[in-house]
Amino acid sequence: MTSEELKKLQITACKVRMGIIESTHAAACGHPGGSLSSADVLTYLYFKEMRVNPQEPNWADRDRFVLSKGHAAPALYAVLAERGYFPVSDLTTLRKVGSYLQGHPCRSVTPGIDMSTGSLGQGVSAAAGMALALKCQKKDSRVYTILGDGEIQEGEVWEALMFASHYHLDNLCVMIDNNNLQIDGWVNEVMSPYPIDEKLKAFGLEVEVIDGHDLNQIEAALGRARQTKGKPYGIVLKTVKGKGVSYMENVGSWHGKAPDDRQFEQAMQELKKSLEVLEK
Amino acid sequence: MSEQKRIATRDSYGNALKELGHLHPEIVVLDADLADTTRTGIFKKDFPERHFDCGIAEQNMLAAAAGMSTCGLVPFVSSFAMFTAGRAYEQVRNSIAYPRCNVKICATHAGISVGEDGASHQCCEDIALMRTLPGMVVICPADDVEARAAVKAAYEYEGPVYLRFGRLAVPVFHEEEGYTFQIGKGEVLHPGTDLTIIANGLMVKEAVDAAAVLEQKGISTRVINMATVKPLDEELVLAAARETGRIITAEEHSVIGGLGEAVCSLLAEKCPTPVRRVGVQDVFGHSGPALELLKEFGLSAEHLVEEALSFM
Numbered sequence: 001m002t003s004e005e006l007k008k009l010q011i012t013a014c015k016v017r018m019g020i021i022e023s024t025h026a027a028a029c030g031h032p033g034g035s036l037s038s039a040d041v042l043t044y045l046y047f048k049e050m051r052v053n054p055q056e057p058n059w060a061d062r063d064r065f066v067l068s069k070g071h072a073a074p075a076l077y078a079v080l081a082e083r084g085y086f087p088v089s090d091l092t093t094l095r096k097v098g099s100y101l102q103g104h105p106c107r108s109v110t111p112g113i114d115m116s117t118g119s120l121g122q123g124v125s126a127a128a129g130m131a132l133a134l135k136c137q138k139k140d141s142r143v144y145t146i147l148g149d150g151e152i153q154e155g156e157v158w159e160a161l162m163f164a165s166h167y168h169l170d171n172l173c174v175m176i177d178n179n180n181l182q183i184d185g186w187v188n189e190v191m192s193p194y195p196i197d198e199k200l201k202a203f204g205l206e207v208e209v210i211d212g213h214d215l216n217q218i219e220a221a222l223g224r225a226r227q228t229k230g231k232p233y234g235i236v237l238k239t240v241k242g243k244g245v246s247y248m249e250n251v252g253s254w255h256g257k258a259p260d261d262r263q264f265e266q267a268m269q270e271l272k273k274s275l276e277v278l279e280k
Numbered sequence: 281m282s283e284q285k286r287i288a289t290r291d292s293y294g295n296a297l298k299e300l301g302h303l304h305p306e307i308v309v310l311d312a313d314l315a316d317t318t319r320t321g322i323f324k325k326d327f328p329e330r331h332f333d334c335g336i337a338e339q340n341m342l343a344a345a346a347g348m349s350t351c352g353l354v355p356f357v358s359s360f361a362m363f364t365a366g367r368a369y370e371q372v373r374n375s376i377a378y379p380r381c382n383v384k385i386c387a388t389h390a391g392i393s394v395g396e397d398g399a400s401h402q403c404c405e406d407i408a409l410m411r412t413l414p415g416m417v418v419i420c421p422a423d424d425v426e427a428r429a430a431v432k433a434a435y436e437y438e439g440p441v442y443l444r445f446g447r448l449a450v451p452v453f454h455e456e457e458g459y460t461f462q463i464g465k466g467e468v469l470h471p472g473t474d475l476t477i478i479a480n481g482l483m484v485k486e487a488v489d490a491a492a493v494l495e496q497k498g499i500s501t502r503v504i505n506m507a508t509v510k511p512l513d514e515e516l517v518l519a520a521a522r523e524t525g526r527i528i529t530a531e532e533h534s535v536i537g538g539l540g541e542a543v544c545s546l547l548a549e550k551c552p553t554p555v556r557r558v559g560v561q562d563v564f565g566h567s568g569p570a571l572e573l574l575k576e577f578g579l580s581a582e583h584l585v586e587e588a589l590s591f592m
Binding site (some may be wrong): 160 | 371379
């Protein structure tokens with residue numbers, strides 16, 4: 001992509017981060033850490049990679065996305081809002097009574113949500129099912145899913161990957177947001193999922209490991225994913241939990257806690273500064 | 281008793297599925313290494329490209345079916361009751377029921393009549409588990425005619441459905457001619473004024489046989505086939521309670537959480553009526569020939585007669 005395009009995406013990703021902070025702050029709960037770590041890849045997916053139409057969220061020929069790590073809903077909502085699925089101003093209704101922005105994604109109430117998720121391990125199965133269905137229907141739509149690195153401790157994930165390889169679902173791209181932290185601490189200390197890339201390979205995926213905050217690397221990897229035939233594609237995204245907000249970066253306790261008023265101000269100041277630098 | 285044709289409802293399922301498959305190209309079938317015994321293999325023979333073995337991985341199978349349904353296909357998903365309603369309960373809850381996916385969960389080998397495999401496979405809790413899920417339709421057909429009709433009704437219904445089938449060949453007592461099945465509607469098989477037996481699954485035929493014996497003893501027994509446990513045909517239950525004053529429920533399922541409890545909950549709130557629940561009495565099963573086990577666990581016409589006599 002051109003440097004102009006890159007800058008535009010970076011600006012959007014920064015606005016997405018602001019949306020994450022604003023929505024979780026307004027809700028006084030939620031999961032900012034793992035939302036911030038997946039903000040870049042989600043921005044790339046919805047603004048560059050995926051064939052979608054915000055005016056027609058259920059368009060039959062669209063590409064699909066399943067947020068298997070459903071707790072990163074604030075990131076997905078912020079991206080969908082920026083992309084025009086619903087007003088950005090609605091992000092602050094997150095988790096409130098009557099809001100269509102549920103704590104975890106819910107397909108029956110939110111435009112643009114292809115699958116309800118939140119219980120870890122299930123989204124990747126649904127994504128594999130979608131990929132198989134689209135193949136049955138001879139459609140060229142693709143399916144993307146993002147899992148947490150803690151999430152892959154769930155046995156169902158490996159059932160799903162076996163299934164995806166067995167049915168040669170080369171229209172499926174499985175991304176692991178490898179931010180190294182889960183609720184109880186570092187993933188390798190809680191229950192090591194490593195080596196993630198080798199495990200994915202052993203389950204029949206074509207795999208690469210990239211910097212999950214580098215939009216150029218994301219673009220290149222997704223391009224290779226599209227060209228790979230006969231097997232699903234796995235991308236391990238090396239990321240930083242809390243990315244973009246200094247005091248949240250690599251701090252496990254920001255998994256499921258919202259910033260208070262003071263922390264909110266600081267986070268927004270930092271992000272505004274980042275935005276200013278980008279917009280210069 | 282006259283000689284009756286016996287067919288296991290799992291066979292009915294496989295046959296109905298194949299028939300539906302010819303009419304509706306959007307039907308796909310998922311199985312977990314049990315296609316031969318759940319009888320989805322019958323569908324597979326005609327439509328190998330629409331039958332997907334998921335291996336011994338039921339959790340993925342149920343959630344993958346959910347994903348398939350969001351693309352417009354209508355997945356029928358099969359394994360034993362133990363592994364669909366039991367092992368994959370949370371996938372059914374969170375990936376099928378909550379998102380209201382149009383998936384038909386077709387569980388075979390339900391209940392004690394699984395027989396020799398023993399308690400690990402004799403699922404007597406599936407209806408309880410499925411009933412608690414908002415929006416889930418739960419159907420337990422009694423014979424071949426009803427089972428095939430229920431499979432078609434499940435296809436025509438938009439939304440999640442749990443269908444329960446048995447391994448054991450059971451008498452076919454419905455006449456095919458003019459038979460119709462409607463989700464949520466019970467069926468009076470025998471008129472009566474002293475007592476009502478509300479049954480489903482293989483206990484329906486037992487109830488009909490018990491009613492004939494009771495008739496001879498001067499007890500006029502109404503028999504209701506309540507294949508749909510959810511949504512329950514409340515009007516039919518309330519009318520039976522008001523008109524006969526005594527209810528016996530009969531099911532090849534735990535007395536906790538199944539048809540018996542559904543009936544009791546309704547009556548407790550709307551028409552308090554004495555009820556006896558015949559079913560598996562909060563115990564696990566064990567190995568043995570199905571027919572022997574059914575007798576042992578009180579799932580027989582004889583036991584229903586005893587229960588009725590002591591109830592009067």
